[in-house]
Amino acid sequence: xxxxxxxxxxxxxxxxxxxxxxxxxxxxxxxxxxxxxxxxxxxxxxxxxxxxxxxxxxxxxxxxxxxxxxxxxxxxxxxxxxxxxxxxxxxxxxxxxxxxxxxxxxxxxxxxxxxxxxxxxxxxxxxxxxxxxxxxxxxxxxx
Amino acid sequence: xxxxxxxxxxxxxxxxxxxxxxxxxxxxxxxxxxxxxxxxxxxxxxxxxxxxxxxxxxxxxxxxxxxxxxxxxxxxxxxxxxxxxxxxxxxxxxxxxxxxxxxxxxxxxxxxxxx
Numbered sequence: 613x614x615x616x617x618x619x620x621x622x623x624x625x626x627x628x629x630x631x632x633x634x635x636x637x638x639x640x641x642x643x644x645x646x647x648x649x650x651x652x653x654x655x656x657x658x659x660x661x662x663x664x665x666x667x668x669x670x671x672x673x674x675x676x677x678x679x680x681x682x683x684x685x686x687x688x689x690x691x692x693x694x695x696x697x698x699x700x701x702x703x704x705x706x707x708x709x710x711x712x713x714x715x716x717x718x719x720x721x722x723x724x725x726x727x728x729x730x731x732x733x734x735x736x737x738x739x740x741x742x743x744x745x746x747x748x749x750x751x752x753x754x755x
Numbered sequence: 756x757x758x759x760x761x762x763x764x765x766x767x768x769x770x771x772x773x774x775x776x777x778x779x780x781x782x783x784x785x786x787x788x789x790x791x792x793x794x795x796x797x798x799x800x801x802x803x804x805x806x807x808x809x810x811x812x813x814x815x816x817x818x819x820x821x822x823x824x825x826x827x828x829x830x831x832x833x834x835x836x837x838x839x840x841x842x843x844x845x846x847x848x849x850x851x852x853x854x855x856x857x858x859x860x861x862x863x864x865x866x867x868x869x870x
Contacts, residue, residue, distance in 0.1 A: 646787055649794030650770050656801035657763055663805060673804040676817060677762045680797045684769045687789035704789060705841040708831045713851045715825040716858045722818050723861040730865050733819060738826040739866065742859040745833050749852045752836055753843055 683711055766797065792831075796824060829855070 686707045719738075722728045728735070773790060803820055807813030832851070835841035841848065 643787060646773070646790045646794060649791060649798065650773055653766070653794055653798050653801065654770060656798055656805065657766060659805050660759075660801055661763060672817065673800075673807075673813060674759050674762050676821075677766070677797070677800055677804065680793070680800050681762060681766045681769055684766070684790075684793040684797055685772075687793045688769060688772045701835070701838075701840040702845075705832075705835040706846060707789075708828060708835060709841060709845060709847045709851050712825070712828040712832045713847060713854050715821060715828055716851075716854045718821050719825045720854065720858050720861060722821065723858070723865060727814075728818060728822070728865060730867070732822060734822045734826060735862065735866065738822050738829075739859070739862045741826045741829045741833070742855055742862060745829050745836075746852075746855050746859050748833060748836050749848070749855060753852065755843075 679714060683707075686711075792827075 719728075773794075799820060803816040804813065807816060832841060
């Protein structure tokens with residue numbers, strides 16, 4: 613699989629007979645997405661360095677970017693761990709909980725300061741997700 | 756080194772690490788998916804920072820991003836709870852549950868529903 617990755621996944625898929633292309637492992641597609649993601653983030657970084665964002669946005673933006681980078685590094689760590697153990701799912705679960713807690717705390721801070729309008733796009737979806745999550749956590753907690 | 760340069764430097768290191776790991780054999784699908792989600796988030800944050808017309812514009816974008824991300828990652832945790840990889844014994848789950856309950860309460864206060 614790694615050899616196919618090194619030589620270019622999209623190219624390999626294109627040369628498969630059409631009826632077999634759907635059988636190409638999903639991992640190869642995600643792999644190509646990750647490579648494209650790395651390229652796009654690298655380009656965005658170059659843009660960021662070339663075009664400084666507005667002054668007051670900088671500190672908050674850098675703090676938030678730091679959180680995202682931390683999340684990215686944790687996912688790299690998840691791969692390292694996965695090489696040695698069969699507990700990848702458990703590790704990823706723990707990373708997700710930490711990340712979800714950080715993000716919800718950030719949203720909570722916005723809610724406390726009344727900076728979230730009640731018609732903010734995505735608020736209803738978030739609310740529905742929180743309801744489901746609160747319910748399932750309560751059920752699991754009582755099992 | 757400025758905070759921005761430091762963040763950029765860290766991000767570049769993380770990207771290099773990913774490039775190295777991608778060359779490994781048999782990377783688990785779950786790991787690739789985590790990479791992809793994390794990369795998507797970094798890219799969106801960067802573009803929001805770059806594209807902001809002014810500080811208040813950026814703050815609005817950031818709040819929307821946070822909400823969107825929080826919903827995404829809560830959905831991931833939900834899936835992990837359902838498939839049993841996260842449970843009452845998972846470290847951090849008690850604190851997270853308290854955060855979810857309080858966030859739900861505040862969201863319901865905002866949208867005017869009875870808690």
